[in-house]
Amino acid sequence: MLAELKGLNEECGVFGVWGHDQAAQMTYYALQSLQHRGQEGAGIASSDGKTVNFAKGEGLVTEVFNQEMLDELKGHGAIGHVRYATAGGGGYENVQPLVFRSQSGTLTLAHNGNLVNANQLKHQLERQGSILQTTSDTEVLAHLIKRSGYASLEERVKNALTMLKGAYAFVIMTETELMVALDPHGLRPLTLAKVGNGYAVASETCAFDIIGAEVIRSVEPGELLIINDEGIRSERFSYATNRAICSMEYIYFSRPDSDIDGINIHSARKRLGRQLALEFPIEADVVTGVPDSSISAAIGYAEEASIPYEMGLIKNRYIGRTFIQPSQELREQGVKMKLSPVRGVVEGKRVVMVDDSIVRGTTSRRIVKMLKEAGATEVHVVISSPPIKNPCFYGIDTSTHEELIASKHSVEEIREQIGADSLSFLSVEGLVQAIGRSDEGENRGHCLACFTGKYPTEIYPDTLHPYEKELAH
Numbered sequence: 001m002l003a004e005l006k007g008l009n010e011e012c013g014v015f016g017v018w019g020h021d022q023a024a025q026m027t028y029y030a031l032q033s034l035q036h037r038g039q040e041g042a043g044i045a046s047s048d049g050k051t052v053n054f055a056k057g058e059g060l061v062t063e064v065f066n067q068e069m070l071d072e073l074k075g076h077g078a079i080g081h082v083r084y085a086t087a088g089g090g091g092y093e094n095v096q097p098l099v100f101r102s103q104s105g106t107l108t109l110a111h112n113g114n115l116v117n118a119n120q121l122k123h124q125l126e127r128q129g130s131i132l133q134t135t136s137d138t139e140v141l142a143h144l145i146k147r148s149g150y151a152s153l154e155e156r157v158k159n160a161l162t163m164l165k166g167a168y169a170f171v172i173m174t175e176t177e178l179m180v181a182l183d184p185h186g187l188r189p190l191t192l193a194k195v196g197n198g199y200a201v202a203s204e205t206c207a208f209d210i211i212g213a214e215v216i217r218s219v220e221p222g223e224l225l226i227i228n229d230e231g232i233r234s235e236r237f238s239y240a241t242n243r244a245i246c247s248m249e250y251i252y253f254s255r256p257d258s259d260i261d262g263i264n265i266h267s268a269r270k271r272l273g274r275q276l277a278l279e280f281p282i283e284a285d286v287v288t289g290v291p292d293s294s295i296s297a298a299i300g301y302a303e304e305a306s307i308p309y310e311m312g313l314i315k316n317r318y319i320g321r322t323f324i325q326p327s328q329e330l331r332e333q334g335v336k337m338k339l340s341p342v343r344g345v346v347e348g349k350r351v352v353m354v355d356d357s358i359v360r361g362t363t364s365r366r367i368v369k370m371l372k373e374a375g376a377t378e379v380h381v382v383i384s385s386p387p388i389k390n391p392c393f394y395g396i397d398t399s400t401h402e403e404l405i406a407s408k409h410s411v412e413e414i415r416e417q418i419g420a421d422s423l424s425f426l427s428v429e430g431l432v433q434a435i436g437r438s439d440e441g442e443n444r445g446h447c448l449a450c451f452t453g454k455y456p457t458e459i460y461p462d463t464l465h466p467y468e469k470e471l472a473h
Contacts, residue, residue, distance in 0.1 A: 012096075012112045012395070013037035014190075015207055016079040016171035018178040018227040019198020023047075024073035026195070027080035030207040031061045036255060037112075037203060038084035041095035045108040047175050048075035049229075052106040056081075056095045076198070077178055079171040081110035094136040097173075100146075105174055107145065111138040112203050113167030113188045114395035117460050121163065141170065157181070158224055158237040165457050167246070167394035169219075171201060177228035184238040185456045186221035186245050187394050187447055189260045199227050204258040218261050244447040244456035248396065250435050251385045252293050252356045263436055266296045271434040272384040272426060273300025273354060280424035281305060282380045285349040288312030290356075290367060291339070297384040298354035307352065310345045312371065339367065347375030357385050358414065361405040365418040372419070381420040386428050386451040387411070393459055394447070428452060 013034030017023050024046040031042055042064045043056025053073050057064035061082065081096040097110040115121070118137030121144070126132065130143045144160035145153075157172065157179055167187035172179040180201045182190045193200045195213035202208060205215055219225065222238035246253070249260055256266035276297065287309050289298025302309035316338055351371055358364050368379045387406035401407040405414055415423035426434075428451055437445040449455045 012084055012110075013082045013203040013207075014079070014110045014112045014169055014171050015081075015200070015202045016110075016173065016178050016180060016227075017195065017198060017200040018077040019229070020196055020200075021076050023076050023078035024070050026200075026211045027078040028061065028065055028070055029210045030200070030202060031080045031082050033207040033210050033255075034082050034203055035061055037253065038082035041083040041092075042081065043083075043095050043097050043110070044070075044073055044078055044080045045097040045099060045173060046073040046075040047077040047173060049077075050175055051075075052099065052108055052173070052175055054097060054099050054108065056092075056097070058092055058095060077173060079108060079110050079173045079178065081112075091135070093134045096136070096138060097171075098134065098136070098139055098142065100142045102146070107142055107172065107174055109138065109142060109170060109172045111136075111141070112169040112190075112395070113183065114393060115140060115164055115168060116166035116393050116457055117164070118166075120460060140164070141172075154179075154224075154226060154235070158235065161224070161237045165460070169203060177226060180219060180223075180225040180227070181237065182219045182221055182223055184222040184241045185447070186243050187456070189245065189249055189254065189258075190219040191259075192216045192219055192225065199232055201225070204254055204260075206255045206258040209257065215259070242456065243445045245437075245445060246394065246396075247385070247431065247435070247446045247448055248357075248450070251431075256293075256296055261437065268435050269293075269296030269356075269384065270300035270303075271436065272431065273297035273302075274304040275300075275430040275434040276354070276382050276384055276424070276426050277301045277304035279427060279430055280382055282352055282382070282422065282424075283350065284352045284378070284380060286310045286312060286345060287352040287354060288345070289354045291315035294354050294356045294384065297356065298352075301352065301354050301382065305352075310342075312342050312345045312351060312353070312376075313367070314340045314342060316340065339370065341370045341374035341376075343374045346371055349376055350378040350380070351376045352380045352382060353420075354382050354384060356383070357388055358383055358405060358418075359388060360403060361414060361417055364420075368419045378421040379419075380422045381415075381418065381424070383423075383425045385426055386431060387414075387425050388450045390450050390453045392450050393455070394449075396450075 015030040027044050041058045042061045045054035055069045097108045100107045115137040121140045125143045145156045148156035148159045150156045168183045169188040169190040170181040193208045193213035193215045200213050224235045224237050226233045250268045254265045258265050287302035287307050289295040371379050389407045
């Protein structure tokens with residue numbers, strides 16, 4: 001999907017490996033597999049058991065690194081990160097891994113997610129004398145670890161993690177070990193794998209395929225893994241609460257070839273499409289999906305509805321990033337640079353257009369218009385998720401109700417705005433059923449906050465956007 005045009009951007013991607021003599025090279029390839037989770041910056045830190053070296057920069061993985069840089073990152077341990085700016089914004093200083101050197105050694109860390117109590121903790125740390133070097137909430141953990149009174153690093157890390165609220169998957173590395181932690185709700189995906197004689201962890205299992213790693217299991221909520229030359233050990237810093245993994249991972253963020261908790265993303269999205277067809281049968285001639293994340297759901301819809309699936313929209317894969325800032329008029333035409341309708345497929349046809357979500361509605365309106373200009377007689381838009389009515393505070397860039405069209409308008413009003421002949425959203429119940437997670441409990445294993453407004457954690461007032469504070473009053 002056209003995330004940069006929709007206003008729904010991925011969080012970040014993390015990777016860690018210990019016990020492999022080509023750790024940095026392996027991390028480089030893994031980060032390329034995770035590139036869809038962040039395109040604003042990338043970094044790698046490596047350890048040879050005595051020294052930690054790192055390299056990072058703004059841009060894509062292939063733009064940041066070259067072979068000469070990777071050759072300098074020696075060692076059998078490494079962590080890596082691809083960044084999409086969430087809390088704290090962009091800038092080189094916020095590119096991860098963050099590296100902290102002291103007389104007691106080097107601490108490096110990378111983070112996927114967002115801390116809802118970061119501002120509180122920053123104020124507290126600054127009152128105690130800490131000087132923060134970045135605007136990222138990730139740095140908070142390093143200061144909490146350093147200020148903890150426990151003797152061992154492991155106990156300091158566990159103590160610091162208990163102070164964090166929100167979504168986080170951390171990889172933490174010193175000269176001699178790799179630590180991995182997932183928040184008590186398991187809001188972010190994180191998986192452990194075996195690679196050679198060592199271990200690796202990643203935000204998505206697609207990172208393991210390229211390096212030949214074998215998946216072992218998901219990292220458990222509230223779990224801390226300690227990986228070093230002696231092997232791997234599991235500790236708890238928090239006991240399990242209701243599992244609440246982000247539903248958008250299944251709907252949109254993760255790559256189709258990834259698995260989360262044993263559920264393949266492509267298969268889950270096909271089931272979302274099938275469920276849509278059951279809930280909203282439509283008389284039409286062709287079904288098409290908005291590339292790329294909606295194609296699986298479109299195939300599922302077409303199979304269930306017995307309507308031919310066709311490539312009615314083609315994505316231009318060679319646009320890339322541009323440093324030329326277009327005029328507003330050209331920016332409005334941005335969708336046409338990214339997508340092209342296939343006239344021979346849609347002309348004279350009633351089209352079911354499957355998409356994964358609607359955030360602001362601007363992209364949907366332009367795509368519907370393009371299809372009709374290409375000769376589609378009807379365009380029926382079906383969305384493989386419920387309406388996004390509430391902001392996310394866990395690492396997705398929807399921070400206010402104001403920017404979410406579904407928070408202010410009915411389905412019929414949205415339909416009118418995007419120019420579709422009909423508009424349908426998947427039900428919350430249908431979403432959970434189609435994904436197929438077996439967890440019990442109120443959230444049934446999912447964070448559904450952007451659809452239902454029921455957040456799995458407390459949301460602190462200083463986390464809210466000024467618009468949200470006004471709304472609350």
